[in-house]
Amino acid sequence: MTLSTTGLRTAADRLIAAAAGPLQCDPVRDILSGTDIAAAYAVQRLLTDDSLARGRTIVGHKIGLTSPAVQHQLGVDQPDSGVLFADMRVANGAVAETNTLLQPKIEAEIAFILAEDLDGDLSESRIRAAAGIAMPAIEIVDSRVRDWSISIVDTIADNGSSALFVLGSNAVAADDLDFAARTMQLTQDGIAVSTGRGSDCLGDPLNALRWLARRAIENGSPLRAGHIVLSGALGPMVPVRPGSAYAALIDQIGSVEVSFAPVIGGR
Template structure:
């Protein structure tokens, strides 16, 4: 492991602990590559696992054109989900435990079989999925003011923060993922809307992309893992006093509160 990767990994951990964002790595080091960024991510995940946390799934980011345009990137990324990131449906998040939280509505896949690339297809994903549930992802960036490029968010575990899963499970064969609609409510008012096709055309395509990208690092998706398949619309800033509810056609709803 290079000293550069270890140094950047340490800076990101310190930002997470202090809740003070750092300058973009791509500003400090314009030559940093996305591959190096994934190794920075993996270094910090390894440290957290060694400290007793558990990997419970993966998240795909930047699948929505709206989010890509907002952040100035042009391809998806991925991060790891840890058991420390789970918030119960209807639970409360304290804003002072985060830096600059934003909320997204997503479809979460729960796998019943392992998936390992390369050459994983959307059909393979459907066959490996036990069920899907509605989800809220609370993204957070350790990069100050969300001034990120692709290598910045990849290094930062794809800007992962926390996530919430709804309680209703739905079999994949009972829905049309591409046409599945969502409305994200903030304090009872519509913040935005989305549809499954907003995530690379089909959320299952996102999961296939993830399985194939992970193969570059000899990582597979495991049975039982939660896979957050990507935002169906743009991110919404969260502040104390906010309530967010995502309602999905056929999947039910999921909600969280901020204090």
Template structure:
């Protein structure tokens, strides 16, 4: 079995069993291309078990996170239907290793979008926008990883919750965003923290997917990226995100 297949199997097993693994380093570190290949192989295992591709998520969409990892570009991962959490639903904390929640804005695609496009062209392909929460869960020990590690680990994708859909004509460029835990505000941010405007995350998604021979399809969900720091999750939490003009969405942990 190749190095990439071994890594994909290890990451998939870690996600299934909620057990962490060491990051790859030194001679074992992945190039960006190798990391995306591992990600694809890992997702193939999910699809073979009956999961379906639901869309994509963008990562490192804030300048601060780019600087922290030492890169100047965003990264992307895949979402499956098994990752979706019903609005107002529950997740079992013990199904994850060290999960965290992030406030986001999501796009639901209305038509195909591929390659290099402008923000206006990207938004013209959107059916609706909604408030969202992403649940991230690195499969690496102590939530520590390099760029290749996190790409291979499907950019820490673990779950997502979507709120009500709204018209894509709604201005989402500088909307206040809150992340609350048990009714207390834990993080405050703005949608402008997502590459200056969430539509730019969609532009990046279209361009980056094209380099892998992929395109956004009607019905695909695209998570634009986190607007604030992530909040660690513990059992018994009620987590809620509010976005000005888009409403709120929440879930609970047990």
């Protein structure tokens, strides 16, 4: 299907208004075809253009829906991607405000800080060289779509259901680490709530990076050196509980922490 410019704008404006509220909105799949991935990314680009016009700065990209457990949780069957902006980053160990979030969930990931552009050769050796350094990361995902009732086009259009991210203080070289073998544990107030391993992320987080690099080239905006890339969840996501503290430990890479402020004003 070829969606009109008006249709794309209508879908984008619905999501932009919901984010500004913040408030939950109806899915945009009633505007977009339920399988029109290209239209969904076109809506995401409109959201990105709106953010840039408001002075936000792109610092990287996220890959979502890489874990079979997360795909099962949300009822989708393929990865997606979104844009990371500077104001989405929360300092390691800081307290994240909750009043700007709607229905947040949290997941542990491996982040890469790219050492080279990825705009041509996407061989295994090239991907590993470009991966640069790896860091433990937490992503806080959030959907503007009411009750997380999303299809793949809803979450793509909604910038990959993104909200906030946290990078740990440790960084390791990506050149010789076996990412598929890494294990992850995410705790909430000291109690394990999610576990997984690198192989749960499209078989290997480097596979996820290659997937994103290919998608970025197809979209006309290749990945560049210095970009942060969140490679996708290593285990099931869990709902955020305001007032709680979360910590993720990824073996041989490090740990990362974030807490959430209690809800103020009853929202």
